[in-house]
Amino acid sequence: MLRYTLRRLLLTIPVMLLVATAVFLLLRIVPGDPAGVILGSDATEERRLELRRQLGLEDPLPLQYVNWLSRIARGDLGQSIFLNQPVTSALLERVQPTLLLTLLASFVSIAIGLPTGIIAARWRGSWLDIALMGVAIMGASIPTFWMGLNLILIFAVFLGWFPVAGYEPLEKGLWESLRYMILPAFTLGLASSALLARITRSMMLDVLGQDYVRTARAKGLAERWVVLRHALKNAFIPILTTIGIIIASLLGGAVITEQIFNLPGIGRLLILAIGRRDFPVVQGTVLVIAAVYVLINLLIDLLYSFLDPRIRHA
């Protein structure tokens, strides 16, 4: 198990190197100049060139690349051009909103998606199944931005229950912070719960048709325990994968939701940095997001072997 984990960890190095190289090159291909963005479009040409030199943007590309890689190797993601602060501290400032959003949205997603999928599978073909899956298809089809704007309109503008947008950190109090998080969490959670419900239903249907489920029923086990203890446990691996993907994508920054709700998280940082051509921030953020994806996938793989001894012994 330890060897397996170590091997998987070592494999992440070439993946990360590939990501680092790709993001570096892609950013250099895109036109646009960070010095121009920060100085405003009317700065003199002399000032623009002077700042470019100061920022090292006039250095030859291979030199910039090597400098960047050597900094990463030392754990330094560089200095943001636009924000005038280290990329690491810019990222750390934005971790809390993204983590909180991920946690709440995952909770909403699981709390709605999992029971919906189980109920739909248990009563397959009933009006309840059709209704729930109809709602799930709708939920998966509604674009996040549209859902977000509607939730804002109804619950913030018309009813005034929640703030329109913004963020208060946890230090300001749990409820004060949650008030700002509920609408974005539902916006994200509802969309992913639809996906989760459909996957859960499909996996449960596979399992509910298995012999051992029939055996469990035949030996007189209550239906509740048949579904929850026998069927769900065996259907859980693909469901877990889906949950993992949902969490990884949320941690990687729910760009649109963070933008609509003005949440200062990782996703918004990335999208703003692209607009600002803040190369170090884009590079650093993409690298961190890639690392999060890789690590969560690794974690899920390890969980598989924990849940299913056959994988562990294979």
Place this chain on the structure above:
Amino acid sequence: MSDQNQQHPVEPPEESLTRRDFIKLGASASVSALLLAACGPAPAASPAAPTQVSGSIKQPTLKKGGVFKIAIIGEPPAIADAMFTTATVTSNVAMQFLEGLFTRDAKFAPKPVLVDQYTIAPDGKSYEFKLRKGIKFHNGKPLDSADVAASLERWGMLTGRGQTIFKRLDTIETPDAQTVKINFKDPTGILLDYLALPEAFILPAEIAKAAGKDALKKDQFVGTGPFKFTEYIADRYIRMTRNDAYAPRDDSPDGASGKREAYFDEIQFIPVPDSSVRANGMISGEYHYGDSLPPDQYDVLKSSPGVVTITVKPYYWYCPHFNKKKGLFTNVKMRHAVAAAINAEEAMIAGFGNKDFIRVDGGINAPETTWYSKAGFESFNKPDLNRAKQLLQEAGYKGETIRWLATKEYDYNYKMAEYSKQKMEAAGMKVELIVSDWATLVKNRANPDVYEIFLTGHASYVHPATHPFMADSWPGFWSSPARDAVLNKIIAEPDPAKQKPLYDELQAVVYQEMPFVKCGDNFLLRAIRKDIVNYQNIPDYYFWNVGFA
């Protein structure tokens, strides 16, 4: 600037005369100075001009206290260092807590802030400023002339306007702690207009020197204003608190000039890049002030019980600029042909929709300013397809593709381009829209090999000499001896009365050479909550003398 960013893709008033331009201008300034001297004495030295009473401050209804939340269009580049960047969103933030020697009144004329009395030498080559007594920086240090000299040095290094002034500068003297003397090699009548802009703020000397050409860091934002810089978290907010030690002027408020008194305990600038979120936040009461709101939400905002809409007039004007360095539009007839193909009113409606927010006017400065001119109007908005065709023929146009740089990032930009394309094609031109994001467009327009036309906006309430296109190097590359000759006279002329005919002369050159096609003015939609009193509707907003009812 970046309405960064945000942000209206409009051009902040210029800075951008290059060194070469200014050597040229400097040379002709000397000539005009000689001419001035030959014509007789310059106006006598004048004391600080008395300010006007705006009459709109309702002091008894104002209460001290409260937190005032302002939704701005995005994160200001360089936080509040308006010397470092040309972004308007940055100078709007800076203005609340950083003060200069001068500011602008409601009619955009320079008025003293940190200066008590000033005199201008008859030859326009020397200015003496006496600073007000009892002014302290937010760190407790008293303001003195060394701070002014050091801050102006930094301004001269970083900004285009500062460079313009410093190229003409002879010496800055600080004979005592309260006196600053600025001596020029050539007459420089434009000095006060430039010093009145938010970028020419005064910092403690040690900070100005330490920062040099770098952007100011969080702990270096130390000014003298009625609010003080308190906290900054990137992409979250900039917080300022009331400066209770502020020593206000005695004269009545007039625009940003006159008495300044902070009423709010705290003001917060919150970057909200999505304009519909700013509008929703105004309706729900999340924000007290919303900058640059979408005009299509005008009716909704107007009918919201807690909201008062503000139409900012004057604001910006819009025009397609021609590439005059290379290609088809080096020929002035081609430029006139495009002008004859476009109907300015239709172009503005196409771009901005709501008629309440546009004005079809040909001035390169707004009628609300003293720089307004009607010179050249005989060539403004005279759509005539036959004339356009005739001009194309005379120019020898043979159906070459006209590459127009456009962006959908700003709705108006693409819509005006799309409209103009149809009209130009009707006149026989072949137009290709090259659509990209704004950052790419800004980069491309600096390259004369890749386009013929791009469209942008310019502030209509800034001194005409500061428009960016007055510099040869600015995209579009308008190089004109006739323009330089007039500009040079404007920069040198210290007498406002004698400046007026020069503005006419400058605008006449614009219409003769048609470096761009002025379409019209656009007004900005802002909003404020109803329980806020005393807000003055000017383009560069400020929040002193404003409070909760």
